[in-house]
Amino acid sequence: MIKVSHLSKRIGEVQALNDLSFVAENGQITGLLGPNGAGKTTCLRTIFGLLKPDTGTAEIEGIDVAIDPIGAKQQLGLFPDPFGLYERLTPREYIRYFAELSGLSASDAKEATSKVIAKLRLEDISDRRCKGFSQGQRMKTALAQAIVHSPSNIILDEPTRGLDVMSTRLLRDILIDLKNQGHCVLFSSHVMQEVAALCDQVIVMAQGRVVAIGSPEQLCAQTGKASLEDAFIQLIGTDEGIAA
Amino acid sequence: MNKIIAMVRKELIDAARDKRSVMAGLYYAIGTPLIMCGLFMVLIGQLTSPDDLKISITNPDKAPDLVRFLSNKGITQGEAGAKDLKAIELIISPDYAKQMNQGKGAEITIVADNSEEKLQNSIRRLEKQLQAYSAEMGSLRLIARGIDPRVVQPLKVNVHDQATTDSKGGMILGIAIFTMIYSVFISGMNLAIDTSAGERERNSLALLLSHPLTTRQLVLSKIIAVGLFALLGLVLILLVSKVAYTFVPWQELGFSVSITSEFMALMLLVGIPVALMAACLQLFVSFMAKTFKEAQSYLTMVLFVPLALSMAASYNIAPDVLQWLPVSGQQQALMDFIKGKDMNMLQLLVSTLGTLAIAVILALGMEKSLKSEKVIFGL
Numbered sequence: 267m268i269k270v271s272h273l274s275k276r277i278g279e280v281q282a283l284n285d286l287s288f289v290a291e292n293g294q295i296t297g298l299l300g301p302n303g304a305g306k307t308t309c310l311r312t313i314f315g316l317l318k319p320d321t322g323t324a325e326i327e328g329i330d331v332a333i334d335p336i337g338a339k340q341q342l343g344l345f346p347d348p349f350g351l352y353e354r355l356t357p358r359e360y361i362r363y364f365a366e367l368s369g370l371s372a373s374d375a376k377e378a379t380s381k382v383i384a385k386l387r388l389e390d391i392s393d394r395r396c397k398g399f400s401q402g403q404r405m406k407t408a409l410a411q412a413i414v415h416s417p418s419n420i421i422l423d424e425p426t427r428g429l430d431v432m433s434t435r436l437l438r439d440i441l442i443d444l445k446n447q448g449h450c451v452l453f454s455s456h457v458m459q460e461v462a463a464l465c466d467q468v469i470v471m472a473q474g475r476v477v478a479i480g481s482p483e484q485l486c487a488q489t490g491k492a493s494l495e496d497a498f499i500q501l502i503g504t505d506e507g508i509a510a
Numbered sequence: 511m512n513k514i515i516a517m518v519r520k521e522l523i524d525a526a527r528d529k530r531s532v533m534a535g536l537y538y539a540i541g542t543p544l545i546m547c548g549l550f551m552v553l554i555g556q557l558t559s560p561d562d563l564k565i566s567i568t569n570p571d572k573a574p575d576l577v578r579f580l581s582n583k584g585i586t587q588g589e590a591g592a593k594d595l596k597a598i599e600l601i602i603s604p605d606y607a608k609q610m611n612q613g614k615g616a617e618i619t620i621v622a623d624n625s626e627e628k629l630q631n632s633i634r635r636l637e638k639q640l641q642a643y644s645a646e647m648g649s650l651r652l653i654a655r656g657i658d659p660r661v662v663q664p665l666k667v668n669v670h671d672q673a674t675t676d677s678k679g680g681m682i683l684g685i686a687i688f689t690m691i692y693s694v695f696i697s698g699m700n701l702a703i704d705t706s707a708g709e710r711e712r713n714s715l716a717l718l719l720s721h722p723l724t725t726r727q728l729v730l731s732k733i734i735a736v737g738l739f740a741l742l743g744l745v746l747i748l749l750v751s752k753v754a755y756t757f758v759p760w761q762e763l764g765f766s767v768s769i770t771s772e773f774m775a776l777m778l779l780v781g782i783p784v785a786l787m788a789a790c791l792q793l794f795v796s797f798m799a800k801t802f803k804e805a806q807s808y809l810t811m812v813l814f815v816p817l818a819l820s821m822a823a824s825y826n827i828a829p830d831v832l833q834w835l836p837v838s839g840q841q842q843a844l845m846d847f848i849k850g851k852d853m854n855m856l857q858l859l860v861s862t863l864g865t866l867a868i869a870v871i872l873a874l875g876m877e878k879s880l881k882s883e884k885v886i887f888g889l
Contacts, residue, residue: 314720317883339722350714354527355520366516367721395527 267292267450268419273312273322275305275474282308283319284474290452290467292418295445297461298454300471301502306454307347309471310423314344326419340369343417345453347424349408353397357388357407360396361414368415375414382410386440402433409440420444422453426460438464462494472502513723517731518738525701525739535697535739539746542689543754550682550758563632564588564595569602573616576602576643583639596632598622613651683848684841686755688820690747690777691841694785695792695813697743698736702792705732707805710797710888725880729793729873736789737782744781748774776847780840780858783865787836788816790872797876800888833857836865 268290275283282305290296298306311317313324315335324331329338352360358379365375383392386406391399396407405425412420422441426434441464444451455461461468462482470477470485478485478501482494489497525531563585570577570587580586588595603609603617610616618640622633649659709715718728752769795812799805816837823838823845832838833854839861843853879885 311716316716316719316886336722336724339720342720344717344720346713346717346720348713350712350717352520352524352712352714354524359520359523363516363520364717364721367513367718367723369513369722371512372516 267327268296268313268421268452269325269328270309270313271323271325273309273319273324275308275312275317275319277308282474283312283322286322286471286474286476288469288476288479290419290450292450293445293448294466295441295451295453295464296467296469297465298452298469298471299456299458299461299498300454301456304471305474306456306471307423308474310421310452310454313421314339314342341418343368343412343415343420345408345412345420345422345425347427349404351396351399351404351407354395356393356395357410358383358392360407361410364411365414368417370415378414378416379410382414386410386436401428402430405429405433405437409437413440413444417449419450419452422451424455425453426455426457434460458493458495458498468494470498470501477501514727514731514734517723517728518734521701521705521732521735522738525704525735528700528704531700531704531739534700535693535743535746538696539693539743540750542693543686543747543751546686546689546751547754547758553682554759554762562586562594563635564592565598565600565632565636566590566595567600567602569604569606572604572606573602573610573618576618579643579646580636580639585636585639596629597626598629598632598636600636610647684823684845686751687777687841687844687848688823690744690751691781691784691820691837691844692817693743693747694740694781695788695816697746698740698785698789699792699809699813701739702732702736702789703796703802703805703809705735706793706796707799707802710886711802716886719880719886725877728880729876732793733786733789733869733873736793737785740785740788741778741781744778744785748777773844773848777844780844780862783862783869784837784840787865787869787872790869790876794872794876794879797879797885834860834864836861836868839864 270289271287273283273286274281284305286305286309288296298309300306308317312319313326313331315324315331315338318332324338326338326341329341331338352363355363361382362375362379365378366372370378383389386409388406388410391403391407396404399407405428409422409425412422425437429437438460441451441453445466466481467479468482468485469479478488480488485497485501486492486494489500491497491500565585565588567577567587577587599621601619601621603619606616606618620633620636622629624630624633648662652659652662709718719725748769752774755769791812792809795808796805799808819832819835819838820841822832823841833842834857839857843858843861846853
C-alpha cells in the first residue's frame, strides 16, 4: 500500500506538487493519469525519497520514506523512465545486480533472476549485452529488474511508451498477474487506453493536484461522458498534453 | 556489506568491458615506462660518447704533434662546408715550430663567437685540451732541464666523489617514480567519470538510489572500485618498469638502476592511500560536473595539482614544506629509499595521514552531495 498525504513540492518557479493526497491499495492497479508536466514523475520520485517534499509525507506499507528510507524502499520495485540500463551488462547480470541491491542474498538473487527471466520470456537475450537492444527488449529487462525481488509495491513510470502491441500486451498481462497476487501496482501514464483497460482506480492529476479519484466507470459517470478520454478532458478543463 | 560487494563487483565487470577505461590505464602503464626507457637511452648515449668535434685548423702542418694530440681527444680538422663543422677556428702561428723549439710561448689563436650559447661547450672543450697539451709540454721541458715538474704544481687537488652509484641515478629515478605515482591518477580516471557523471547521464543513478541502500554504501563501493582500478594500473606500471629498465645501459653512467622487489612492495603500500585519495578526488569532481565531457575537462585541470606536487619533489625545486604534503611527501620518501638513504618515517607518516584525511573529507562531501536533488538529477 502506498499512501501519499498533502505532498507539496516547488521546483524552481514551478509548483510541481500542490497538496497531493491519494492511496494506492494492495491487490489493485492504480493509474496516475495526467497531462505532460502534471507532476506525475515528481510524485513518483518523491515516493522513492529522491526528492524531498516541502510539506507532506509518503508512506509505503505504513513506513514514512523520509524517516526510514531504507525500510520503505525495501518494499518497492521501480520501473523507471528512462530505463537506466547498463549497456555493458547482460540482462541476467543487470537483474541479479539489482536483486542483490534490494537485499536478496547472492544465491537467492541468482535463483530469482532465473525465475523472472523465464517468466518474462527473456531467455533468448538474457546473456547478450544490453547495448543495441530494441525498446521492447529494454522494457522487459527494466520490468524484470523491478519485480525480481517480488516487492509488495511496484511503481511504473510511463511503462508503455514506445512499445509495440506485443510488448504492451505482455506488460499488461504481467501487471494483472501482479495484481492478482495481491501486489500494489501504481503506474503513471498519459495514455487513455491503457489506463482504461487496466486500472481499478484512476487518479487524475493536473498542475500537481488531484482533480478526481475513482474507477474509470465512476469518472465517466461523474462527468456524464461516455469515454474516459472525454471525462478526463472535462476534469482537467483542457486537452493539452493528452495522447489518445 | 553484501551490497557493497555486489556493487564493487558490478563496477569492475562494467569497467573491464569498457574499452575506454581499460585502454586509458593500459596505454599509460605500458607506454610510459617504455617511453622513459627510450629517453634514458638517448640521454645516456649523449652523455657518455660525445661526438667528434670538427673545427677548422689553419696551418696544421706547423704543429703536427698538437694536431695529433687533439685528434686523439676527438677534436679534428673538419671538411669545409660539412654540416657538423663548428664555427671555431684554431689558427696556429707560422712561427709555431720555431717558438716551440726556442722554448718561447708558441702562439695559437682561437677564433669563435663566445656569445653563442651552443658553441660554449665546444670552445671550453678545445681550451681544456689545449691547456692539457700545454701542461704536458711544460712538464717535458722541466724534466729535460732536470727539474721535477711537481715544483710548478703547488696544489694537488684530489676529488672524492661521495655520490653512491644509486644516488646518481636518483634524479633519473625521481622522474620514473613520478610516472608511477601518476599512474594511480590516470588509471582510474575514466572509470571514475564513467561511474559518476556517466551513471547520471545514462539515468541509472536515480534508479540506483531508488534501491534500499545508503549513499554511504554507494560512495564506498565506487571509491573501492576506482581505487582498485588505480592500483591495478600501478601494479602494471611497476611490472613493465621492472622489465623495461633492465634494457637501459645504466653501467655506462657508472651506476645501476633496478626496480627491486622491496621497492615494488613499498611503492604499492605507499600507493594505496594515494589511490584512495585519487579515487575520492576524481569521483567528487565528476559528481559535481553535469556531464561526462564536463567532468573530463574539470579533472584534467584538477589533476594538475598532484602533477605539480610530484614534479616539484622530483626536481628538488620546492621548499621543505612540500616534504610533508600529500603526494610530494610520498615521492620524497620513495626517492630516499631508492637512493639508499634512510627514509624520514615521520614525514612519510604525516603525508600519508594527510592523504587519507583528504580522501575521507572528499568521501563525506560526496555522501552528503548525493542526498541533494541537484546532484542526483544534474540540475
